[in-house]
Amino acid sequence: MPAEGGAEPPAPLPVGRPSPTAEERGLPDTADHLARMRAAAPLVQNITNFVAMNVMANAMLAIGASPAMVHAEDEAAEFVPLAAALSINIGTPDARWAEAMCAAAAAARAAGRPWVLDPVAVGATRFRRDLGARLLAQAPTVIRGNASEILALAGGTQAGRGADAADSVAAAEGAARDLARRSGAVVAVTGPVDFVTDGARAARVANGHPMMPRVTALGCALTGVVAAFVAEADAFDATLAAIACYGIAGEMAGATAAGPGSFQVAFLDTLAALDPDEVRARARIVAA
Numbered sequence: 001m002p003a004e005g006g007a008e009p010p011a012p013l014p015v016g017r018p019s020p021t022a023e024e025r026g027l028p029d030t031a032d033h034l035a036r037m038r039a040a041a042p043l044v045q046n047i048t049n050f051v052a053m054n055v056m057a058n059a060m061l062a063i064g065a066s067p068a069m070v071h072a073e074d075e076a077a078e079f080v081p082l083a084a085a086l087s088i089n090i091g092t093p094d095a096r097w098a099e100a101m102c103a104a105a106a107a108a109r110a111a112g113r114p115w116v117l118d119p120v121a122v123g124a125t126r127f128r129r130d131l132g133a134r135l136l137a138q139a140p141t142v143i144r145g146n147a148s149e150i151l152a153l154a155g156g157t158q159a160g161r162g163a164d165a166a167d168s169v170a171a172a173e174g175a176a177r178d179l180a181r182r183s184g185a186v187v188a189v190t191g192p193v194d195f196v197t198d199g200a201r202a203a204r205v206a207n208g209h210p211m212m213p214r215v216t217a218l219g220c221a222l223t224g225v226v227a228a229f230v231a232e233a234d235a236f237d238a239t240l241a242a243i244a245c246y247g248i249a250g251e252m253a254g255a256t257a258a259g260p261g262s263f264q265v266a267f268l269d270t271l272a273a274l275d276p277d278e279v280r281a282r283a284r285i286v287a288a
């Protein structure tokens with residue numbers, strides 16, 4: 001019976017029962033994925049753009065993967081079975097690179113290696129649209145892009161300016177779900193809050209820092225980190241975990257950086273020092 005004039009007191013919190021873990025909520029345990037990736041230190045082949053090569057290789061090394069930038073038409077497909085995963089980024093393509101990308105993607109498909117597509121500025125020119133469509137036909141495991149790129153790859157209109165997004169992540173969520181269902185890929189749309197879907201499941205990651213889009217190629221580098229995580233685990237869970245780890249490193253680096261230059265240095269140091277327990281405590285992944 002409630003006390004006179006008052007509401008029933010709230011039920012006491014259950015003693016000795018911890019709040020549900022991420023896995024109990026159907027979401028990945030980010031720390032587990034980080035530890036698993038680091039233990040494997042997967043060799044990841046990257047066909048990436050001239051701007052990203054150094055940034056990407058350093059970010060991948062810092063978090064614990066083993067990157068190899070192998071893009072020449074003469075060897076790209078041959079290298080694929082040697083690696084645990086492949087990433088392909090169309091940031092600065094030409095005709096020969098395009099053939100190397102398509103041959104490598106086909107080799108990954110044939111060898112059962114996961115591969116991640118980064119469709120940089122795919123809506124900008126006919127050459128990029130055609131290349132994006134050819135690569136999509138090679139069944140990427142994951143597609144990671146900004147909102148304008150995912151809208152363009154899905155066939156919609158978008159406002160992107162070159163490699164930079166000009167559409168909100170929310171505006172690309174429907175296109176991402178549709179693209180995931182049509183392609184069979186996990187689709188990740190990055191921005192202030194990231195959105196990840198496999199067409200059936202979806203989740204958002206609210207980690208990150210506003211300094212991240214002010215340093216070039218941090219999205220490209222994330223694509224390589226996603227490939228490293230996906231080499232070791234289920235693509236949907238591994239993609240969420242990779243994006244959360246990366247965003248957490250961004251938050252921690254952003255807390256001390258004076259601007260994009262010192263941020264870039266702090267970000268690398270933070271990726272290398274990421275502690276699984278801290279990652280577990282800071283990950284902000286919610287089902288969508």
Ligand SMILES: Nc1ncnc2c1ncn2[C@@H]1O[C@H](COP(=O)(O)OP(=O)(O)OP(=O)(O)O)[C@@H](O)[C@H]1O
Pocket residue numbers: 120145146147163164165190191192193194207208209210211212213215216217218219220221222243246247250
């Ligand atoms: N405003 C923001 N606040 C917090 N995090 C952000 C913000 N914008 C981007 N990020 C984070 O930055 C990382 C890169 O995502 P972004 O969408 O900028 O990639 P991108 O446009 O492909 O970058 P680039 O092509 O320059 O490499 C992701 O981890 C994302 O979560």
Ligand SMILES: Cc1ncsc1CCO
Pocket residue numbers: 049051052091092120163216217219220
């Ligand atoms: C700036 C830029 N231009 C082509 S690729 C690239 C890196 C970010 O996508």
Ligand SMILES: [Mg+2]
Pocket residue numbers: 118120145146163219220
């Ligand atoms: Mg990009």
